[in-house]
Amino acid sequence: MNKPDTLEQFRQQTTDWIAQHYPPQLRPTPGASGEDPRQLKIHEADWLALLAKQGYLAPSWPREYGGAGLSDEQVRVLNQALRKAQVRSPPISAGLSLLGPVLLEHGTPAQKAQHLPKIARNESFWCQGYSEPGAGSDLASLSTRAELEGDEFVVNGQKIWTSHADAADWMFCLVRTDREAPQHEGISFLLIDMSTPGISVAPIRLISGPSAFCQTFFDDVRVPKDNIMGQLGQGWTLAKQLLQHERQALGSIGRGDARRALTLPELAAQEIGINAAGQIADPVLRDQVAQCELDSLALRLTMSRSADEARAGQGSAHIASTLKLYGSELTNRRHELMISLRGADGIGWEGPGFTPAALRTTRQWLRAKGNSIEGGSNEIQRNVIAKRLLELPE
Amino acid sequence: MALILSEEQQLLKNSVRNFVNSNFPVDQVRQLRDGDDALRYSRQLWQQMAELGWAGIIFPEEYGGLGLGYAELGVVLEELGRSLAAQPFLSTVLLAGNVLLLGGSEEQKQQWLPQICSGEATLALAFQETGRFSPWQVETRAETTKDGFCLNGEKRFVLDGYGAEQLLVLARTSGSAGDKEGLSLFLLAADTPGLSITPLSLLDSRNAALTTFDNVEVQTKHLVGELDQAAIILEPVFDGASAGLNAELLGTLSEAFERTLTYLKTRQQFGALIGSFQALKHRAADMFCEREHAISLTREALRAIDEQRDDAALLVSAAKARTADVANLIGRESVQMFGGIGMTDEEDIGLFMKRARVAEITLGDARYHRQRFASLSAF
Ligand SMILES: Cc1cc2nc3c(=O)[nH]c(=O)nc-3n(C[C@H](O)[C@H](O)[C@H](O)COP(=O)(O)OP(=O)(O)OC[C@H]3O[C@@H](n4cnc5c(N)ncnc54)[C@H](O)[C@@H]3O)c2cc1C
Numbered sequence: 122m123n124k125p126d127t128l129e130q131f132r133q134q135t136t137d138w139i140a141q142h143y144p145p146q147l148r149p150t151p152g153a154s155g156e157d158p159r160q161l162k163i164h165e166a167d168w169l170a171l172l173a174k175q176g177y178l179a180p181s182w183p184r185e186y187g188g189a190g191l192s193d194e195q196v197r198v199l200n201q202a203l204r205k206a207q208v209r210s211p212p213i214s215a216g217l218s219l220l221g222p223v224l225l226e227h228g229t230p231a232q233k234a235q236h237l238p239k240i241a242r243n244e245s246f247w248c249q250g251y252s253e254p255g256a257g258s259d260l261a262s263l264s265t266r267a268e269l270e271g272d273e274f275v276v277n278g279q280k281i282w283t284s285h286a287d288a289a290d291w292m293f294c295l296v297r298t299d300r301e302a303p304q305h306e307g308i309s310f311l312l313i314d315m316s317t318p319g320i321s322v323a324p325i326r327l328i329s330g331p332s333a334f335c336q337t338f339f340d341d342v343r344v345p346k347d348n349i350m351g352q353l354g355q356g357w358t359l360a361k362q363l364l365q366h367e368r369q370a371l372g373s374i375g376r377g378d379a380r381r382a383l384t385l386p387e388l389a390a391q392e393i394g395i396n397a398a399g400q401i402a403d404p405v406l407r408d409q410v411a412q413c414e415l416d417s418l419a420l421r422l423t424m425s426r427s428a429d430e431a432r433a434g435q436g437s438a439h440i441a442s443t444l445k446l447y448g449s450e451l452t453n454r455r456h457e458l459m460i461s462l463r464g465a466d467g468i469g470w471e472g473p474g475f476t477p478a479a480l481r482t483t484r485q486w487l488r489a490k491g492n493s494i495e496g497g498s499n500e501i502q503r504n505v506i507a508k509r510l511l512e513l514p515e
Numbered sequence: 516m517a518l519i520l521s522e523e524q525q526l527l528k529n530s531v532r533n534f535v536n537s538n539f540p541v542d543q544v545r546q547l548r549d550g551d552d553a554l555r556y557s558r559q560l561w562q563q564m565a566e567l568g569w570a571g572i573i574f575p576e577e578y579g580g581l582g583l584g585y586a587e588l589g590v591v592l593e594e595l596g597r598s599l600a601a602q603p604f605l606s607t608v609l610l611a612g613n614v615l616l617l618g619g620s621e622e623q624k625q626q627w628l629p630q631i632c633s634g635e636a637t638l639a640l641a642f643q644e645t646g647r648f649s650p651w652q653v654e655t656r657a658e659t660t661k662d663g664f665c666l667n668g669e670k671r672f673v674l675d676g677y678g679a680e681q682l683l684v685l686a687r688t689s690g691s692a693g694d695k696e697g698l699s700l701f702l703l704a705a706d707t708p709g710l711s712i713t714p715l716s717l718l719d720s721r722n723a724a725l726t727t728f729d730n731v732e733v734q735t736k737h738l739v740g741e742l743d744q745a746a747i748i749l750e751p752v753f754d755g756a757s758a759g760l761n762a763e764l765l766g767t768l769s770e771a772f773e774r775t776l777t778y779l780k781t782r783q784q785f786g787a788l789i790g791s792f793q794a795l796k797h798r799a800a801d802m803f804c805e806r807e808h809a810i811s812l813t814r815e816a817l818r819a820i821d822e823q824r825d826d827a828a829l830l831v832s833a834a835k836a837r838t839a840d841v842a843n844l845i846g847r848e849s850v851q852m853f854g855g856i857g858m859t860d861e862e863d864i865g866l867f868m869k870r871a872r873v874a875e876i877t878l879g880d881a882r883y884h885r886q887r888f889a890s891l892s893a894f
Contacts, residue, residue, distance in 0.1 A: 386894035401894055408882065411889040415812075415833040422811035426518035433519055443804045506803055507796035511776055514791045 131195055135202040142171050143208045168209060169243055178211045179221060179241040186225070186233060187241025193432055197425065215285070216240040216247035218370040220293050223363045227351050232312065236291070249367075250280040250294035250313070250337060251360070258501050260295070261304050261357060265339060267296035267311060269346065274298075274311060276319075276342040282495075286322045286335035289315050295360055298353055310356035312348045319343070329487035365438050367496040368445035369424075374492060375448030375455075376421050382478055385410050385455065385462075392462045406462065413455050420448055439509040442502040449492035449499060456486040518814050524590050531594040534567070539600035541863045547601060548720035554678040555722040556601040558637075565634025570608060573755075574616060578628035584821035585755065589762035589813070596766025599870050601721045603637045605763075605877075606675035609756040611638035611683050614700060618740030618748035623702065627681070639679040641670035641726050642749070648879040650685075650749060651695045655728060657686035663735045664688070664701065666709075666728040674877070676724030677714040680705055684728070688743055698745040702737045719866075719873040754831045757878045758816045761831075761838045764874040765813050768842040771867035772802055775849040782854075795852060802845050809838040829891040836884035842871035843881075 144164040172178050175189060180196045182188025191199065203210050211217070221240055224233060239245035256263040265278025276296055286292065292313045299307035313320070319342035325334040351359045383391065386401065389410050394402045401407035424444060430436030459482050460467040467483055469475035493499045507513045520528065538560055547555050564570060572588045574580025581587075588608075595602060612631045615623055615638075630636035645652050655668025666686055676682065682703050690697030703710060709731035712724045740748045776799065779790030789795060812834035819827040846868030850857040853864050875881065 386889075386892065390894065395894075399893065400889065407889055407894070408885055410894065411836075411885040411892075414892060415836060415885065415888050416808070418830075418833055419808035419812050419837055422518065422815050423808050426811045426814070429517040429519045433517070435519060440807070443807050446800070447804050447808060500797070503797040503800035504793075506800035511796075511799055511803060513776070513779060513796050513799065514788045 128194055128198060132198045132202060135199050136206065138175070139202060139206045139208055142168075143206065144168055147209060165209065169212070172211055173242045176241065178217055178243055179237075182221065182225060182237065182241055186237035187239075188237075193428065197428070212243075213370045213374070214243075214247070215249045215289075215293075216245065216291075217243075219249060219363050219367050220247055222366050223359055224350065226362075227359055229347070229350075231347070232350065236312070245290045246285065246288060248283050248286045248289035248292045248315070248335075248337075250283055250286075250292045252282045253279060254281050258498055260360070261308065263295055263297060263308065265294070265296050266300070267298050267309065267344070269298070272346045274344045274346060274349070276311070276313070276339045276344055278339050280337040280339075282325075283322075283335045283337045284495075285333045286315070286337045287324055288333070291315060292337070293350070293363075295356055298356075302354060305357045306354050308356040308360065309353050310350045310359045311344055312350060313342065313344050314348075317342050317344065327487070328490070329484045332488075364497060365441040368441040368502070371492060371496045372420070372441070372444030372446075372448030373424060375451035376417050376424070382481070385413055385458065388459060389462050392464065406458075409458055413451065413458060416447075416451050416454075420444070420451060423447070437510060439505055442497075442505040443510070445496060446499050446502040446506070452489050452492050456482075456489040460486045518811060518818070520590070524587060527587060528590045528594060530567075531569070531591050532597075534564070535594050535598045535600060538563075539595070539598040541599055541866060544599050544601070544720055544866050545860070553714035553722065555720060556603060556675070558678075561602055561637070562634040564602065565632065568632075570604075570634050571628075571632030573608070574612065574628055574632055578616075578624060579632035580628070585758055585817040586814070586821055588759055589817040592759050592763040593766035593769075596763035597770040599719075599767065599866055601719075603639075603675045603679075605756060605760055606639045606679070607631055607637045609759045610640035610674070610752060611679075611681070613752045613755055614640060614683050614739060614748055615702075617752060618700065618745070620739075623739060636680045637675060637678065638681045638683060639673050639676040639724070640683045640685070641673045641676060642685040643672045644668070644670060646671075648877070648883055650753065651698065651746065652692050653685055653687050653698055654692045655684070655686045657688050657699060657701065657733070659688075660732070663737070664733045666701065666703075666731040666733060668728050670726045670728075672715075672717075672877075673712075673724040673726050675722045676712055676726055677722050682710070682712075682726065683739060684726075685745055685749070686728075690743075695746045697743050698749075699742050700739040700745045700748065701733045702739055703731065703733060707731055707733075717873055719870040721873070750828070753878060754828050755820055757835050757884075758813075758820055758831050760874055760878060761813045761834050762817065764838050764842050764871060765809060767867055767870055767874065768806065768809070768838070768845045771849045771864060771871070772806060772845050774864060774867075775799070775802075775845075775852050778853055789852075798848055798852075802841075802848060805841045805844060809834070809841040812837050829888060832879075832884040832888040832891065835879060836881045836888060839875035839881040839884070842875060846871045 144167055146164045147168060176184060176187060177189055179188040180191045180199055184190040217240055224236060251260060253263050253265060265280060267274040267276045292315055294311045294313050295308055296311055297307050298309040319340045321338045323336045325336060327334055389401045389406060393406055396402045401410060427436060427440045463479055463482055466475060466479040469479055469483065568581045569591050571580030572583050572591060573585060576582045592604060615627050627636060642650060644654060655666065655670065657664040657666050682705060684701045684703055685698055686701060687697055688699040705712060709729045711727050715723050715725055717723050779795060779799065780788060782789045816830040816834040819830045849864050850868055853862060856862045857864050
């Protein structure tokens with residue numbers, strides 16, 4: 122535990138550090154519409170590199186693995202400082218948010234040394250090979266198989282909805298290593314180098330347009346035996362643990378604090394106007410904006426409460442399902458509202474008559490639909506809550 | 516400070532729960548409702564709780580209180596809310612008591628706060644006149660006279676107004692209805708000539724009164740706080756009271772939810788427990804999820820008051836808006852999931868729904884608090 126005064130010092134230090142280093146070009150300007158997306162990307166990359174250098178992309182990881190070695194309290198203070206400064210938060214990525222924490226706990230020393238520092242510096246990019254055409258919600262019915270031949274697994278099969286498979290350096294992948302064993306016990310967790318011969322990737326076009334979504338095919342792909350995480354046949358346990366991190370991360374999107382553009386009230390003021398009392402002029406929309414904003418506040422508080430509970434050994438890890446459910450529904454609601462606020466500008470797809478920000482809103486609205494499907498659909502989260510937290514009968 | 520209960524708070528919670536379990540069976544709501552005492556709560560149990568220190572939990576020790584915070588008060592109220600225990604916490608402690616604490620002269624505080632803490636006196640705050648919580652919408656007038664003031668007007672929904680020894684009355688001393696300025700508070704004994712207090716029955720069977728003031732004479736020394744400046748006292752009082760009421764409501768909705776879960780695990784139809792039907796499971800999961808967020812906001816609001824934070828008012832409104840909506844959701848859904856038995860007076864679940872409705876409306880409904888949240892967030 123940190124003494125409060127040192128924690129306060131840390132808060133001051135990080136606040137100062139952010140103020141000194143955050144690229145001013147990333148600050149949104151109300152009413153501005155002509156930001157050049159390429160310029161923004163460059164400044165964003167600069168900012169991520171600065172965060173990475175401090176170990177702030179993976180603040181709780183040990184320094185030897187590229188983290189900042191911060192305590193839970195310090196991580197919380199760091200997040201508060203980032204939010205207060207309204208800067209772009211560290212990204213949610215498969216490597217940082219999903220694999221990292223599980224690898225830290227279950228990886229071999231060699232696996233950790235090989236992968237964690239690169240993930241923490243944002244130098245290696247990961248994708249998640251869970252879903253298959255026949256195994257979505259019923260993930261444990263997956264059939265991509267891996268057979269041990271000497272020192273290698275030989276992998277054959279197909280994954281789908283693999284976000285960023287086309288750009289990823291590595292994939293963490295669920296494979297069936299034992300077809301005789303009961304369904305959940307025949308699954309193993311492999312780390313696969315995406316440059317291995319036999320892997321091919323085909324992008325999928327989404328309702329939101331070209332995307333990072335892919336199909337991934339495995340044709341006699343040879344993976345070194347040492348690339349298994351955990352024991353043979355133990356993959357399902359790790360897979361579920363990782364899903365909890367994923368659910369937490371997906372829920373956190375709903376907080377709406379990553380300052381990509383105008384806040385919801387700012388957008389409403391810009392699009393709808395404000396009355397003499399300084400209020401969003403349309404009372405119905407104002408009420409809906411207030412609902413979204415106070416629900417985001419509730420979500421942030423529940424996330425920090427569940428972290429407090431976990432630290433005190435109370436509560437259940439399945440609370441991640443609650444955060445995912447609430448957060449992703451909120452994200453959807455927020456985007457529905459954004460698109461109504463933009464009016465006819467919200468239905469533009471391309472062409473000079475539309476601002477980049479409006480075009481982004483349209484695509485984000487569509488992409489947000491995926492939040493309630495990915496990471497286990499919200500119906501599956503409700504099943505988990507009913508079974509694990511409420512203990513309702515089968 | 517963490518959003519979980521400290522060890523001391525956990526101990527307090529356990530002792531309140533024990534007290535509540537042995538003294539406040541839910542059926543008491545029916546007994547009080549159907550009995551002939553218009554007070555609608557047990558003065559004897561109030562006395563006992565005061566002896567345990569709970570009536571004075573937030574008041575300074577110099578006035579006979581425990582000098583603890585809203586977080587602790589919230590623990591007590593949440594437990595009371597679980598059993599639907601009617602007690603004059605909101606009226607005497609959170610409303611009237613706090614007005615005196617924040618606005619009273621030293622003499623007024625010395626006279627009344629120790630009696631509140633010891634359970635000897637109950638007080639009520641008469642402020643509301645319209646059908647909605649709109650605290651500055653006051654038409655009751657206090658005209659200046661030779662040696663004080665003369666009050667005329669009517670107040671509705673005076674919580675625990677029947678049986679209170681003293682009433683704190685909000686009246687207009689200048690300006691017109693709706694103005695925040697120009698309001699003043701007066702302390703009157705219940706037997707003051709011209710004052711009439713008529714008990715009313717609300718949906719939750721608790722005590723609320725209609726009070727009328729017909730040329731009621733009040734001496735200047737019974738003015739509480741500065742002339743025309745009552746709003747300055749009342750704003751934080753309403754925030755504290757809403758935060759406390761929220762904690763009570765959280766207890767009520769939690770108990771209703773848990774009773775519904777128990778029912779889902781015991782009632783059989785089609786040869787199966789009804790809790791095995793996915794349509795009900797998913798709705799139960801939604802209720803759980805909503806409740807988790809109401810808990811977080813409610814606790815944070817109490818904590819913000821204790822820490823005297825700038826965002827306390829904003830959090831109180833966020834918490835009241837959310838908790839009220841969740842309470843109504845759970846009220847509705849629980850009666851539905853109990854089926855026909857849920858419609859009967861014999862089954863307790865309807866009592867929870869009724870109380871939740873009253874608590875939602877009291878001190879501003881969800882819509883009121885969302886709008887206030889928006890104003891406080893400057894949009
Ligand atoms: C944006 C996005 C990104 C993704 N990224 C990845 C990734 O990187 N890697 C990866 O492996 N996967 C990824 N996925 C896949 C995702 O995990 C699956 O889409 C998801 O698990 C649902 O599976 P499915 O699509 O096969 O739908 P299905 O399982 O076929 O579900 C169809 C519908 O039936 C409902 N349903 C299914 N079972 C039940 C049940 N028991 N009770 C009630 N309702 C039920 C579902 O909720 C859904 O509404 C991604 C998906 C999206 C949308």
